[in-house]
Amino acid sequence: MATLPAIEYTTLAPGQTVGPAQHRFLLISKTADSLFGQLWHAQDLSVQGQPTVTLEFILPTLVSQNSAMEAIKRSVTYGKKLRHKHLTLLHGFFQSENQPVFLVAEQLDATTLASLLDSGKTQSLSPGQVKGLLLQIATALDTAYSSQHISHNSLCPACIYINRGHGVKLSGFATFPAQDYLESTRAHTQRYDLYQAPETHTGQNRNRTADIFSLACICYEVLTGHPPFATTQDRIQCDPLRLSQPSLLTEQQWQHLQMALSTEPKARPANAISLVKGIFQPDETETNSAPADNHNVEPSTDHSGEEAHEPLRLSEADLAPEAGPLDNSQPTTSETDSSTGSKRRLLPLVTFCTGLLIGYLASLLLTTSPPPAPAPAPADISVPTGPTSKAATEEPSSISASPHTEGTESSSEEDHVQATVSESEITSEPSSLTNTQTAVSLAAQLTESQAPRTLLFRDQITVDVYGPDMVALPSGRFQMGDNHAMGDDNEQPLHAVTIEHPFALSRYEVTFAQYDMFARATQRKLPSDEDWGRANRPVINISWLDAQAYTAWLAKQTGQPYRLPTEAEWEYAARAGTQTAFSWGNEPQSGFAVCDECSSDWGGSQTAPVGSQRPNAWGLYDMSGNVSEWVEDCYAPNYNGAPDNGAARQADGCHYRAMRGGSWFDIMRLMRPAGRYRHPASASQNDWGFRVALDLPEQFIKENN
Secondary structure, eight states: OOOOOOOOGGGOOTTOEESOTTSOEEEEEEEEEETTEEEEEEEETTSTTOOEEEEEEEOHHHHTOHHHHHHHHHHHHHHHHOOOTTBOOEEEEEOOTTSOOEEEESOOOSOBHHHHHHHTGGGGSOHHHHHHHHHHHHHHHHHHHHHHOOOOSSOOGGGEEEETTTEEEEOOTTOOOOHHHHGGGHHHHTTGGGGSOGGGGGTOOOOHHHHHHHHHHHHHHHHHSSOSOSOSSOTTTTOGGGSOOOTTSOHHHHHHHHHHTOSSGGGSOSSHHHHHHHHHOOOHHHHHOOOOSEEEEEEEEOTTSSEEEEEEEEETTTTSOOOOOOOTTSOOOOOOOOOSOHHHHHSSSTTHHHHHHHHHHHHHHTTTSOOOOOOOOOTTOOOOOBTTBOOOOSOOTTSSSOTTSOOOOOOOSSSSOOOOOOGGGGBOOTTTSBOHHHHHHHGGGOOTTSOOOOOEEOOEEETTEEOOOEEEEOOEEEEESOSSSOSOGGGOSOEEEEEOSOEEEESSOOBHHHHHHHHHHTTOOOOOOTTSOOTTSBOOSOOHHHHHHHHHHHHHHHSSOEEOOOHHHHHHHHHTTOOSSBTTBSSOOTTSOBSTTSOOSSTTTOOOOTTOSOOOTTSOOOSSBSSEEEEEEEOOSSSTTOOSSSOOOOOTTOOEEEEESOOTTSOGGGGSTTOEEEEETTOOOTTEEOOOEEEOOHHHHHHTO
16 A cells, blocks of 8 residues: 555645546535545546546545555445445545545435434434335345345444435445454444444354344434444343333334344344334335325535535435345345446446346356356466376366366355265365375475476375365565555565475365365354355355364374465465466456456356366466455564565464455455455454465475475
8 A cells, every 4th residue: 555644634625636647536525524534525527427426535544554444445345336226336446645545436415324313303204204214224235135145244324324315325335443443533433333233242243133233223223312222242231121112113013123132143133124124014005105295304414514405305205115025045136326437437347237247147047057167277287297196187076076166055054054065075086186295206396496387186084085186386486565566555565585495285265065074073163155055165254263273173184284374375376486466467357366356257246166267377276366365374564574484474462364365356456466454363254265285294395405
């Protein structure tokens, strides 16, 4: 990230232009403070018609913190792909030297649900408006989940905008504040954690059930004028049985809302619309007839922030629900946003909208037809042959379906997922690939002066059951970090690293088939596959601690020192002997990664079966995209003092661990080998996985000296 000055918001003024030279915005007026900064209306000078958009300028205290910026960038990635009239459409993120950092959204009014609650004006809403308001929020949540399998993870009234004539605009997906920057922005986020589910404060996943709890808190506050709990960190204080019953609700309706406020996630309603409809129990007559009169809900603000004379009028029809209960198993057909600025949104991928449609249709077809096979490996990749190693001219059969065959298994989020992957799906003929010990004599040909030939091997776990396919890599030297001025501060300084000893890295990301066998053997809970399929899909919803447990188990079963790769080893392997921005060159190119801007069938939607894209020059698949991968290192904000010998960076009391590679919903920039970010070791998410590394035996090291 380029070094940015501590820009004071007092320097922003109407008539000022901001943004990089190739894309300028003319500031019109400040509209409001936001959760993470300030909102301004501006003209997009680089788009035909110069439409009015909303810029959200990020607080300088957040700009300097990588975890905050990654969360905000992730929110933009989500916002680009969500299409519904009650979901805020985000156009992009702008960060350049000596310029304020901001994101661009469709035009938003200054009114948020938070401002309505703070002013007490929600109490003047009619019952029909209250019901419609909450149903529109619920519709937005369920649409995001049904169409893209995205939960909000940070729902609060400050994320809910109310536009004149359009009703709710839900924003802020996945921008939940990490503890290390929450305190620094307390003035902006002091009420944020009042709406977060209690389990999220104990390190558990933020997911759809947490959104239901947040929505229930919002429902309670809209109905009563005050939030239900003073804190959500104490389960005792969060006991819904201690709350007084809202006067507008019957006993049955109140019991339904209490269930949604339960400290037990499984007790909550299955989706957002069922929560709201259970509270209001709308009858058919009320649903089919919306009053024609307008209700004066909220005074609008002009661009200077002063109250305007014209009131904000929201009719019952404006705040009426537009969708019935959503079937969780089927995507929702959402309204395509026709806001201005479409030309700019199409620039990264000229056929963005077409790609979105293709991705949606592909998600429907995945259960009936396999995705396309990966493109052949580059011609310079070869496999050694000899008496101890059979030429691997086909995909390894350690998994019964090939890496580019779609698995048909699915799972729920119950404690014990009933996956049907058996040990037979991760077996192979012993002769198809050699093992670690036999690989010793073959790997002597790997030298620093030439790219490695793809030496594949695997180790036996039990009779006819084998571990991940491994690629032996040579020792060598490379420049680690951002050498193309495309990255963040955490990728600096560029420095030389020597990988002193040969090592091996798994050819593919660890799959559900491989991880599930470990989980069953150790009686661990199986991670959710989000109903995308198991088998050859990369395992997801895995924490760093889970990945460590798997490598320890694999080491014990095989007698070989399996572990997570270090950051330096990972980047060395991802670069595969190159120093270009991406492993395949300096420009984005399709066929090498699964990401939101990578033109794959899965990007922005879900994981792909491992090996669905082309490998890098060293025969490693999915080093860019598909899932972000945990590595061994304790995260550090830059490379000052980093080891120069390829070893992992460690620190006492390490809370954050490093991740690499980017994922299925990340932007192209994160596909670079140099890209890095961090997360708590105990956290997990549906785009996080890992691959394993292996220290080759001392005998191998001696033979290469």
